[in-house]
Amino acid sequence: xxxxxxxxxxxxxxxxxxxxxxxxxxxxxxxxxxxxxxxxxxxxxxxxxxxxxxxxxxxxxxxxxxxxxxxxxxxxxxxxxxxxxxxxxxxxxxxxxxxxxxxxxxxxxxxxxxxxxxxxxxxxxxxxxxxxxxxxxxxxxxxxxxxxxxxxxxxxxxxxxxxxxxxxxxxxxxxxxxxxxxxxxxxxxxxxxxxxxxxxxxxxxxxxxxxxxxxxxxxxxxxxxxxxxxxxxxxxxxxxxxxxxxxxxxxxxxxxxxxxxxxxxxxxxxxxxxxxxxxxxxxxxxxxxxxxxxxxxxxxxxxxxxxxxxxxxxxxxxxxxxxxxxxxxxxxxxxxxxxxxxxxxxxxxxxxxxxxxxxxxxxxxxxxxxxxxxxxxxxxxxxxxxxxxxxxxxxxxxxxxxxxxxxxxxxxxxxxxxxxxxxxxxxxxxxxxxxxxxxxxxxxxxxxxxxxxxxxxxxxxxxxxxxxxxxxxxxxxxxxxxxxxxxxxxxxxxxxxxxxxxxxxxxxxxxxxxxxxxxxxxxxxxxxxxxxxxxxxxxxxxxxxxxxxxxxxxxxxxxxxxxxxxxxxxxxxxxxxxxxxxxxxxxxxxxxxxxxxxxxxxxxxxxxxxxxxxxxxxxxxxxxxxxxxxxxxxxxxxxxxxxxxxxxxxxxxxxx
Numbered sequence: 001x002x003x004x005x006x007x008x009x010x011x012x013x014x015x016x017x018x019x020x021x022x023x024x025x026x027x028x029x030x031x032x033x034x035x036x037x038x039x040x041x042x043x044x045x046x047x048x049x050x051x052x053x054x055x056x057x058x059x060x061x062x063x064x065x066x067x068x069x070x071x072x073x074x075x076x077x078x079x080x081x082x083x084x085x086x087x088x089x090x091x092x093x094x095x096x097x098x099x100x101x102x103x104x105x106x107x108x109x110x111x112x113x114x115x116x117x118x119x120x121x122x123x124x125x126x127x128x129x130x131x132x133x134x135x136x137x138x139x140x141x142x143x144x145x146x147x148x149x150x151x152x153x154x155x156x157x158x159x160x161x162x163x164x165x166x167x168x169x170x171x172x173x174x175x176x177x178x179x180x181x182x183x184x185x186x187x188x189x190x191x192x193x194x195x196x197x198x199x200x201x202x203x204x205x206x207x208x209x210x211x212x213x214x215x216x217x218x219x220x221x222x223x224x225x226x227x228x229x230x231x232x233x234x235x236x237x238x239x240x241x242x243x244x245x246x247x248x249x250x251x252x253x254x255x256x257x258x259x260x261x262x263x264x265x266x267x268x269x270x271x272x273x274x275x276x277x278x279x280x281x282x283x284x285x286x287x288x289x290x291x292x293x294x295x296x297x298x299x300x301x302x303x304x305x306x307x308x309x310x311x312x313x314x315x316x317x318x319x320x321x322x323x324x325x326x327x328x329x330x331x332x333x334x335x336x337x338x339x340x341x342x343x344x345x346x347x348x349x350x351x352x353x354x355x356x357x358x359x360x361x362x363x364x365x366x367x368x369x370x371x372x373x374x375x376x377x378x379x380x381x382x383x384x385x386x387x388x389x390x391x392x393x394x395x396x397x398x399x400x401x402x403x404x405x406x407x408x409x410x411x412x413x414x415x416x417x418x419x420x421x422x423x424x425x426x427x428x429x430x431x432x433x434x435x436x437x438x439x440x441x442x443x444x445x446x447x448x449x450x451x452x453x454x455x456x457x458x459x460x461x462x463x464x465x466x467x468x469x470x471x472x473x474x475x476x477x478x479x480x481x482x483x484x485x486x487x488x489x490x491x492x493x494x495x496x497x498x499x500x501x502x503x504x505x506x507x508x509x510x511x512x513x514x515x516x517x518x519x520x521x522x523x524x525x526x527x528x529x530x531x532x533x534x535x536x537x538x539x540x541x542x543x544x545x546x547x548x549x550x551x552x553x554x555x556x557x558x559x560x561x562x563x564x565x566x567x568x569x570x571x572x573x574x575x576x577x578x579x580x581x582x583x584x585x586x587x588x589x590x591x592x593x594x595x596x597x598x599x600x601x602x603x604x605x606x607x608x609x610x611x612x613x614x615x616x617x618x619x620x621x622x623x624x625x626x627x628x629x630x631x632x633x634x635x636x637x638x639x640x641x642x643x644x645x646x647x648x649x650x651x652x653x654x655x656x
Contacts, residue, residue, distance in 0.1 A: 044622075050640055051596075053610075053622040058643035065454060066646065069446040070639050071390035074369030075108075077361045078121040079130065080352045081149065086359055086384060087111075087121045087130060088371050094635045098132060098147075101371070104384045111147065112154075117633050121147075125353070126173030131195060133164065138629020140599040144178060146195035157195040163553075166212030170220045177204065177223055179212035184552040188212060190225065190239065205239055205246065210557060215261045224260045224268070230560040231437040231468060231475055236260050236270060250274075250288060256472070261306050269313065269330075271301050277471035281315055281328065293333050300469060303347050307355040312376065314338065314349045314358050318469050320402065320414065321441040323347055325360070327376070339374040339381050342367070343399075345443055359384075365442040366397035390446075398452050400442050400461070407465075407492035414470065415462040415493070416442055418452045419502065426458040427507035427532075427653045428497055430490065430523075433461070434514030436478060437561065439469040447642065455646070455655055458503055464489035464519075480563045481573055487522045494530050505530070507653045513537035513631060514601060521579035521609065524586045533589040533652035535645060538601050538630050541609035542580040544571065549602045583612035589619040591648045593641060595628035621648055 044053050078087040078098065085102040092110065095117040099108040112118045116134045123130045128149050133142040142165055144158035158164040158180065167178040176195045179188040188211045193201040204223070205211075211227040214236075223239040225246075234257045236249045249260075249268055258271040258279060266286045271279050274290070279300040283291040294301055294315075302323060304315035313328040323345035325338030338346075344364030351358055356376055363369040368387035374380060400416035407413050420426050429451055433440040440461040451457045463470065464486040466478030478486040490510065498505040508531050510520045517539015524534045540546045544565045547555055563570040575581055590613050594606035603624065613620050623644055625637045632638045650656065 047640075048636075049625055049627045050637065051622075051624045051626065052644075053620070055621050055623055055644045056647055058647060062643060062646060063639075066450065066639070066642055068390035068392050069450040069454075070635065070642060071388065072368055072392070072444075072446040073388040073390075074363070074444070075361075075371050075385040075387060076119070076369055077348055077350065077359045077371035077373075077384070079123040079350055080357075080359060081123055081130075082127060083352055083354060083356075086371060086373075087123065088385060089119050089121070090385075091635065095633055098130075101384055104382050105386070106384075108385070111152070122167065122169065124169055124173035125171055127353075129173075129196070131167050131169070131176065133167070135629075137597045137627045138595050138599070138631075138633060139597045140629060144176075144195070148196075155196055155198065157193055157198045157201065159201070166214075168213040168216065170216045171218050172220065174220070175200075177213040177216070179207070181553050186553045186556055188553070190223070192241070204241060205244060210553070211237075214259050217262045218264065222262065224262055226257060226260060228557070230256075230557065232256055232273075232472055233560075234258075236268065238262075250284060250290075258301075259304070263310055263330075269306060271304060273472050277473060281313065283330075291333065293328055293335065297335075303349050303360075305349040305351050305358065307351050307376075308353065309355055312355070314351070314376075316346050316349065318439070318441075321345075321416070321439065321463075321469065323441070325349070325358075325374075339379040341381075343442075345441055346372075357382075363443045365399050365444060367394060368444045368446075392449075396453070397444075397449055400448075400459075402442075405462075405493055405496040407489050411465070413462055413464060413489050413492065414467075415460055416440065417461075418448050418459040420452045420456045420458060422456070424458075424502035425504035426456055426502060427504050427655060428458045428460060428509070429649075430493060430508065430510045431459055431461045432464070432490070432510065432512035432516040432519040432523075433467070434512065434516040435468070436466040436486065436515040437468050437475055438515075439463055439467050441469075450642070451649075455649060457649070457653070457655070460493065460497070462489065462493055479561060480570070483562070483573075483577055484522070484526075487519060487526055490519065490523045491527050494527055498530075507532050509533045509535065509649065509652065511535040511537075512539065514539065517601070518579065521586070521590075522577065524588060524590065525579060525582045528585060528587050531588055533591070533648070535591045535593070535648065536606075536609070537593040538595060538598055539592075539605065539609075540579075540601055541605045541612075542578045543574040544578070545580070545608070546601060546605055549604055551599060554600065580608055580612055583609060584616060586613050586616060586618055589621075589648070589652050591621040591645065592623070593632075593644075594622075594624045595630060595632065596624055596626045597629045600630045 076089045089096045097112045097118050098121045099110050118132050118134050121130045121132050130147050133144050135142050141163045144164045146155045162180050164180050177192050180191050181188045188207045190205040192204045209227050214226045215224040225237045227235045236257050238247045255274040260270040268284045273279050280292050280294045281301045300318040302316045302318045316323045325346050327336050346360050348361045357373050359373040361369050362372045370387050371384040373382045398418050400418045404412040448459045466486045468475045497503050510523045512520045517536040520534040520536045547565045592606050596603050
């Protein structure tokens with residue numbers, strides 16, 4: 001029985017051996033690192049763990065201006081230690097670690113002390129220990145650990161050199177199941193062990209694809225597994241732990257599932273888009289009959305958790321980007337509202353051991369994340385932590401406005417806009433999310449607040465075609481040969497901006513990471529005459545080279561979304577839309593930011609587009625962190641990135 005729905009698809013990541021070799025020697029890829037003077041703009045220089053080109057030093061005044069925004073600190077609810085305390089993740093030094101809070105408003109007692117991020121913790125149903133994972137330098141080769149809450153002893157129970165995830169306690173806390181893979185292998189194996197005894201580790205299933213555990217039966221004899229194929233397709237299986245027999249539930253379905261739980265009567269509770277545009281909470285009886293509890297709601301069910309007595313499901317709805325809580329009575333099917341929350345996003349629901357309370361993380365557009373809980377019977381809320389805002393007045397933070405704009409095909413594209421005070425016209429940053437099957441939601445970001453409040457820049461965050469949260473048709477509109485449809489939506493947004501008197505259409509910068517980085521490059525090629533500059537963070541610069549160099553256990557998953565480069569028609573299309581092959585059309589300044597250990601988009605994607613735009617004579621800034629992966633997690637690196645981005649924006653937009 002699923003205590004709480006903590007399943008995180010164990011899908012993405014790589015650690016190419018070539019990258020690791022360079023990292024171990026401390027050398028920079030594809031170019032020599034010199035200790036040249038900062039004013040030598042074209043030289044590549046090293047500053048600690050950063051490798052940069054063209055980036056000037058930030059002044060003391062700028063560093064001071066940014067300090068408060070960089071010292072905003074939130075807290076994420078992780079789990080209950082019992083009825084009396086909780087575990088949270090927060091950062092006190094350079095990266096997030098696990099802390100214990102013994103009562104609401106109590107002091108945070110740090111439990112893990114690493115130079116790498118520890119972002120989640122899962123307490124044993126038997127109490128006394130929790131599981132956590134960490135990687136090395138952002139390589140996403142996660143190792144799994146058991147932390148003894150009694151004596152603080154830490155035991156690594158995963159095999160060094162492997163990649164591990166989706167760890168799941170059995171109901172009695174005696175063993176853990178998890179997914180494991182290795183470099184170049186597209187398939188996950190399922191392992192089981194007593195995490196206090198690594199020697200007990202055994203392979204329970206030689207798996208296929210991105211498969212991972214989602215629930216144990218109460219008696220520990222069966223294990224539910226989910227295999228992720230794409231955002232539109234996944235499979236659920238039941239594994240007989242003793243025999244290794246694997247049985248698919250609702251075999252033949254071509255639909256998406258998100259997590260699952262075995263009920264006492266053999267039914268399976270899950271979230272699926274079967275028969276609907278949206279992800280619904282359903283119950284599948286042993287004979288395959290499906291009961292849909294949320295069919296009339298019309299929004300995706302996101303996080304969900306089943307109570308220990310199997311009577312109640314708490315779930316969140318993604319309502320146009322917001323995250324509200326609902327409660328389902330499993331027997332009657334009745335859905336009732338959860339607690340009344342401020343405008344924002346609730347996530348990560350976790351029932352307490354008795355089932356009387358639910359813990360969660362709440363994040364609002366004007367309030368950093370904090371750990372909360374509520375009483376199931378009364379819905380009374382308890383706030384466990386209060387985020388620090390770096391000395392900034394939270395009342396001064398800007399709330400984004402939900403809006404839509406019309407694209408060339410007559411569709412309404414949803415977006416959020418942060419508008420600075422004053423009449424304008426304001427410069428604009430278009431911030432494009434990654435994924436592409438992701439969604440921009442109005443969570444708190446000190447970066448957007450800084451851009452709007454301190455630099456006077458309007459920030460527009462669109463959910464272009466291909467974004468999730470608006471139905472399964474919408475999320476598929478950019479698949480395969482429709483890839484440029486999402487880019488066209490940026491062109492339509494530029495049209496909208498030009499019609500707004502409070503916005504300056506001559507000063508627009510595109511900014512995005514990962515797939516959003518590809519969108520930045522593609523926008524600069526297609527709409528360069530309407531843009532001032534672009535900021536590309538860990539972005540794809542050529543789909544063919546990306547698919548050739550991303551790790552083996554990711555490539556099939558990405559082919560489903562982007563297309564198979566081995567198909568001549570797809571390969572020709574990739575050549576047609578490749579930013580690298582069209583780099584001669586990039587004529588405006590470009591800032592490229594990359595993590596050297598990036599397991600998703602290899603650093604070579606950044607290096608090749610950098611070389612190409614420099615060959616055009618285009619102003620190109622470059623920053624690579626040798627101790628980071630797919631984005632910067634360490635505070636010191638994030639500070640350097642924000643300082644450099646500010647200098648770049650001031651330069652290309654002509655602002656102070």
